[in-house]
Amino acid sequence: MPKVTIDDITIEVPAGTTILEAARQIGVNVPPAMCYYSKLKGSGGKCRVCLVKVTKGSDKDPRPMPKLVASCRTTVMDGMEVRNVTSPEVIEARRGVVEFLLVNHPLDCPICDQAGECHLQDLSYDHGLSKSRYDFERRTFERIDIGDKIQLHMNRCILCYRCTQVAEQLTPERKHGVLYRGEVSEISTFIATAVDNEFSGNMIDVCPVGALTDKTFRFKSRVWFTKPMYAHRNCPTCSGKVALWYQGEEVLRVTSRKDKWGESEGFICNECRFDKKNTSDWTIEGPAPVDRHSVISQNHYELPYELPVNQKKLSN
Numbered sequence: 401m402p403k404v405t406i407d408d409i410t411i412e413v414p415a416g417t418t419i420l421e422a423a424r425q426i427g428v429n430v431p432p433a434m435c436y437y438s439k440l441k442g443s444g445g446k447c448r449v450c451l452v453k454v455t456k457g458s459d460k461d462p463r464p465m466p467k468l469v470a471s472c473r474t475t476v477m478d479g480m481e482v483r484n485v486t487s488p489e490v491i492e493a494r495r496g497v498v499e500f501l502l503v504n505h506p507l508d509c510p511i512c513d514q515a516g517e518c519h520l521q522d523l524s525y526d527h528g529l530s531k532s533r534y535d536f537e538r539r540t541f542e543r544i545d546i547g548d549k550i551q552l553h554m555n556r557c558i559l560c561y562r563c564t565q566v567a568e569q570l571t572p573e574r575k576h577g578v579l580y581r582g583e584v585s586e587i588s589t590f591i592a593t594a595v596d597n598e599f600s601g602n603m604i605d606v607c608p609v610g611a612l613t614d615k616t617f618r619f620k621s622r623v624w625f626t627k628p629m630y631a632h633r634n635c636p637t638c639s640g641k642v643a644l645w646y647q648g649e650e651v652l653r654v655t656s657r658k659d660k661w662g663e664s665e666g667f668i669c670n671e672c673r674f675d676k677k678n679t680s681d682w683t684i685e686g687p688a689p690v691d692r693h694s695v696i697s698q699n700h701y702e703l704p705y706e707l708p709v710n711q712k713k714l715s716n
């Protein structure tokens with residue numbers, strides 16, 4: 401098995417593993433990813449935020465790679481040495497990429513439903529400039545309803561292609577994609593045709609920004625005022641394993657469970673997501689683990705707390 405060293409930590413990984421996946425296995429100093437999604441075939445290679453510096457190609461050919469490479473698309477070679485956060489060049493390049501991603505992205509976090517769990521928000525906090533150097537008019541679009549439960553707000557889209565891959569890989573008939581190229585590219589449903597199939601809601605979960613939002617949750621609460629609980633039901637369509645987001649005793653939204661990289665552990669169907677918003681629909685398993693850096697953990701959510709009475713009954 402090839403050995404790769406990333407920021408001075410060496411790990412042995414199966415042949416064919418990418419630098420990003422190897423870094424995830426190490427678990428520290430992991431390059432960020434806005435377009436790569438391990439559960440979607442062909443994802444990655446679009447956003448460039450995961451750029452790293454390969455200072456030694458391999459034991460056989462120790463020459464460094466001449467340019468920074470996308471870690472989600474570059475496979476490790478035996479003896480490869482990689483610099484991520486220990487390379488000022490990488491940090492500088494990532495800053496540039498974030499600045500480009502923010503060229504057209506509105507800074508409307510105070511009113512965006514994704515705020516608090518937005519990967520671009522985290523990234524711009526870590527790498528962004530405090531003000532824009534872009535003087536031209538930003539791209540603006542009318543909001544589009546994708547079916548009756550999902551809204552597309554293209555102004556916020558960073559063209560990561562994840563949602564089109566969900567449409568392509570999880571739904572029988574692809575009805576939306578990316579139109580045009582370059583600066584004028586846009587996600588479209590081709591004349592706003594509704595994407596109406598039972599897994600379309602997963603587009604919301606994979607969208608790293610607030611471009612695709614759940615219309616049943618829009619503007620209901622800030623994410624840090626809600627408490628996620630793991631729950632399951634016997635669903636004939638999907639695994640039925642979800643996270644319920646509570647405010648008090650009310651389920652405000654249902655999402656798939658996310659792993660520590662922010663990816664869905666398993667895609668869920670629209671019935672579970674949009675139509676099962678009563679606690680009695682679910683068997684509650686307990687509080688969902690919350691990543692330490694999440695805004696939700698700022699309220700000490702990880703500490704055990706009293707369950708609402710009806711959840712107590714169900715979890716017994």
Ligand code: SF4
Pocket residue numbers: 556557558559560561562563564587603606607608609611612
């Ligand atoms: S709508 Fe969201 S998931 Fe789709 S391409 Fe844009 S940013 Fe990516």
